Amino acid sequence: xxxxxxVSEVPQNEPFDLTPWNIAHTEGxxxxxxxxxxxxxxxxxxxxxxxxxTPSVSxxxxxxxxxxxxxxxxxxxxxxxxxxxxxxxxxxxxxxxxTNPAYLPIDRFTFSKLVSNEKVKECNMxxxxxxxxxxxxxxxxxxxxxAALSVLKDGRVIAMEKQVYPEEGKQKMMVxxxxxxxxxxxxxxxxxxxxxxxxxxxxxxxxxFVEKNDxxxxxxxxxxxxxxxxxxxLTSDVDGEFFSVAKYKDEKLLxxxxxxxxxxxxxxxxxxxxxxxxxxxxxxxxxxxxxxxxEAYQRPKxxxxxxxxxxxxxxxxxxxxxxxxxxxLHDTDVxxxxxxxxxGIDSTLKVVxxxxxxxxxxxxxxxxxxxIQTLTGENEVVSGPGSWYYLRPNERRACVGCHTGPEVAPxxxxxxxxxxxxxxxKSNSELELNxxxxxxxx
Numbered sequence: 001x002x003x004x005x006x007v008s009e010v011p012q013n014e015p016f017d018l019t020p021w022n023i024a025h026t027e028g029x030x031x032x033x034x035x036x037x038x039x040x041x042x043x044x045x046x047x048x049x050x051x052x053x054t055p056s057v058s059x060x061x062x063x064x065x066x067x068x069x070x071x072x073x074x075x076x077x078x079x080x081x082x083x084x085x086x087x088x089x090x091x092x093x094x095x096x097x098x099t100n101p102a103y104l105p106i107d108r109f110t111f112s113k114l115v116s117n118e119k120v121k122e123c124n125m126x127x128x129x130x131x132x133x134x135x136x137x138x139x140x141x142x143x144x145x146x147a148a149l150s151v152l153k154d155g156r157v158i159a160m161e162k163q164v165y166p167e168e169g170k171q172k173m174m175v176x177x178x179x180x181x182x183x184x185x186x187x188x189x190x191x192x193x194x195x196x197x198x199x200x201x202x203x204x205x206x207x208x209f210v211e212k213n214d215x216x217x218x219x220x221x222x223x224x225x226x227x228x229x230x231x232x233x234l235t236s237d238v239d240g241e242f243f244s245v246a247k248y249k250d251e252k253l254l255x256x257x258x259x260x261x262x263x264x265x266x267x268x269x270x271x272x273x274x275x276x277x278x279x280x281x282x283x284x285x286x287x288x289x290x291x292x293x294x295e296a297y298q299r300p301k302x303x304x305x306x307x308x309x310x311x312x313x314x315x316x317x318x319x320x321x322x323x324x325x326x327x328x329l330h331d332t333d334v335x336x337x338x339x340x341x342x343x344g345i346d347s348t349l350k351v352v353x354x355x356x357x358x359x360x361x362x363x364x365x366x367x368x369x370x371x372i373q374t375l376t377g378e379n380e381v382v383s384g385p386g387s388w389y390y391l392r393p394n395e396r397r398a399c400v401g402c403h404t405g406p407e408v409a410p411x412x413x414x415x416x417x418x419x420x421x422x423x424x425x426k427s428n429s430e431l432e433l434n435x436x437x438x439x440x441x442x
Contacts, residue, residue: 001083059299065079078092120369126148139392193213207223256287313424318359339376370390
């Protein structure tokens with residue numbers, strides 16, 4: 001299979017909105033291997049499956065992860081195929097859908113799994129597991145749906161995220177370490193847009209993907225170094241619609257493309273310099289929507305982990321809750337915050353007085369979702385509640401201020417809050433247990 005291109009094909013009468021949260025509704029999809037230059041020579045690798053999508057090739061080029069559904073009543077599960085033999089083995093055995101797999105650097109993989117419980121309501125969470133399916137570990141814990149898109153060369157997972165509770169939020173591109181720590185924003189598109197494809201990392205440290213709105217879809221490039229401020233489109237002058245993009249060779253790209261809406265998507269070669277598009281593969285009765293080359297890839301860095309499962313909490317320090325964006329409220333007449341309120345899923349966990357410099361330092365139960373809003377001394381809301389957070393066991397995180405963005409550096413001073421022990425925040429489960437103990441004693 002070396003050098004062949006693996007593509008996902010979806011029947012033309014099926015909806016092909018393969019955004020990460022809709023993939024489980026696709027029926028009759030298949031993964032096909034084609035040889036460039038040999039028109040018509042295609043091998044269906046997933047004939048034994050009712051539906052199969054999202055091929056991901058191992059770093060040695062010998063295996064393929066994919067999401068597959070054996071029959072109409074089965075859940076989507078993660079499978080691995082040895083490309084030289086075409087034999088597959090099942091890696092996940094979940095009672096809900098598992099989708100969007102990607103290889104991690106050393107003998108593990110990540111995937112999305114539908115989770116439903118009191119903590120997160122119903123979301124697609126990120127998990128990791130060994131390549132034999134053992135040692136499954138959940139790495140996201142907030143009421144936001146996640147879908148892994150790829151693994152960057154620096155070892156972090158890049159994923160799409162969308163809040164689902166208490167209301168639906170905007171789609172964001174996030175990065176996260178494979179142990180679930182250091183989740184942060186990587187890219188946020190304009191209003192009305194969403195990322196439709198996987199992320200491609202090029203040799204010149206650009207990130208490529210297809211971004212879509214109601215009218216057009218374009219191949220977008222971001223700089224790895226400044227992803228929030230380096231947006232550019234590669235196809236603004238190209239007529240037609242794109243669905244996905246993949247690296248090929250000689251700076252050429254493989255794209256899923258169609259000239260007009262009543263056409264099916266086909267696999268094409270795209271030259272981003274000249275803007276020329278050359279059709280390579282089309283499939284009668286199918287839309288060709290994803291592509292990846294069966295070859296060896298650069299293995300990402302294997303990042304060390306700070307997670308210690310024996311620890312039951314994580315630490316969060318905020319330097320100044322009255323620092324917004326790049327503006328400090330200390331020298332203005334605007335009403336300033338003096339407290340933070342830690343909000344759980346359904347109730348307040350604690351209200352904490354901040355120090356004179358606006359800093360706070362808290363210790364909170366690991367893997368518990370929470371949000372923060374700032375309050376005046378009279379308990380009036382100043383800002384928030386913000387995005388959902390969680391801390392992994394033994395994780396230590398810090399923020400500069402409120403909504404400052406990851407590109408803002410902190411002032412060079414020691415916050416007053418870290419000169420004391422952190423304020424302990426009890427989760428709802430701990431509070432309920434304490435109340436039950438009090439009732440029992442009474």
